[in-house]
Amino acid sequence: MEGGGNLDAAIESLLNVEKQMRLAGDVSGTKKAVTDILQLCFEARAWKTLNDQIMLLSKRRGQLKQAVTVMVQQAMQYIGETPDIETKIELIQTLNSVSAGKIYVEIERARLIKELAKIKEEQGFIAEAADLMQEIAVETFGAMAKTEKIAFILEQVRLCLDRKDYVRAQILSRKISPRVFDADTSKEKKKLKEGENIVEEAPADIPSLLELKRIYYELLIRYYTHSNDYLEICRSYKAIYEIPSVKENPAQWIPVLRKICWYLVLSPHDPMQSSLLNSTLEDKNLSEIPHFRLLLKQLITMEVIQWTALWNAFKDEFENEKNMLGGPLVEKAAEDLRQRVIEHNILVISKYYSRITLKRLADLLCLSVQEAEKHLSDMVVSKALVAKIDRPMGVVSFQTAKDSNDILNLWAVNLEKLLDLVEKICHQIHKETMVHKAALKV
Secondary structure, three states: OOOHHHHHHHHHHHHHHHHHHHHHOOHHHHHHHHHHHHHHHHHOOOHHHHHHHHHHHHHOOOOOHHHHHHHHHHHHHOHHHOOOHHHHHHHHHHHHHHHOOOHHHHHHHHHHHHHHHHHHHHOOOHHHHHHHHHOOOHHHOOOOOHHHHHHHHHHHHHHHHHOOOHHHHHHHHOOOOHHHHHOOHHHHHHHOEEOOEEOOOOOOOOOOHHHHHHHHHHHHHHHHHHOOOHHHHHHHHHHHHOOHHHHOOHHHHHHHHHHHHHHHHHOOOOHHHHHHHHHHHOOHHHHHOHHHHHHHHHHHOOOOOOHHHHHHHHHHHHHHHHHOOOOOOOOOHHHHHHHHHHHHHHHHHHHHOOEEEHHHHHHHHOOOHHHHHHHHHHHHHOOOOOOEEEOOOOEEEOOOOOOHHHHHHHHHHHHHHHHHHHHHHHHHHHHHHHHHHHHHHO
């Protein structure tokens, strides 16, 4: 095969054999002829001829599906042997064009696109790599392994985040249900066949399901960090914290648990935040970081928190997060932490006071009257609190306005209590009277 003429002659001979086998409908013979042609081109390192033969063989009249499949699979093994990046890209593009629109080689095409996108990313063309990956909808591939599907979609999400396309990243991430990570993999192996569809084994470089779970939630953290959605960031860290490999290693779970505590404190007060706060406080591992247990305890205690004292106590811990696993907190975290402390203090004050002057409220919050009024108004608008401000009088009322039905119900309850008390008093008077009558008879 040293001379080009010998190669061409050998290929021509094999093409005649391939034609006879194809017309005769001999599947195994056609596959053998096709693979032999590709092997000759590869051994001669004739990359251009290899590309030409792949295109030629795929377009021959009545070409068998099995022959196209085996040809694409064999040529994919040669991608790693190409002498330079240009040859590699050309071979991938040839195989991509051959497999386009053919369901029986859809998995191979997805892997080719992933390989091409990786090359584009290494060259610095992240937007182009993201566009390439978005062409493939692997969630519709019935024969692809579940872990490979998830890994492919996660790669799509990552590239969208890298190009700062957060809307598309969110849409793609919703293709993965969090419940899929809790599936029992041992049972799944027994269900590899459904009808005639055989699920292929995932390649060796695809991570395990639990590792994919971690990657999934780390990508979600990147997405939610962009929108400063602290509660969702906290829930994502909580999911990572529940992974067995993380929970067994203190070097991994301590930084994650610290992040859970910080983002719980940063989250606005609502039922979900309150539920997560109480469940985290019940975690025995929290005793390993007592400073954070104290921080969470302050949030559930109905007492006013002094911001200056809190910040002085936790400033060093806050700064240390930059050096911990998972990176620093978001940029405006310190400002939002102060906001959460003020909101907590206003909620505490509303529990103890039905009416309070704005000046007294501002003193308790260590703010100016204008700042106190602004924070209170923001909480009322977000429906975290019910309050009314009488600005001319400078008085805040935390009492809820009652409609006529509530007033009547309250009156009826009070009247019922009054009648119960009258009945008890009559009973006591009657009892005392009977006792005294008995004493006089004696």
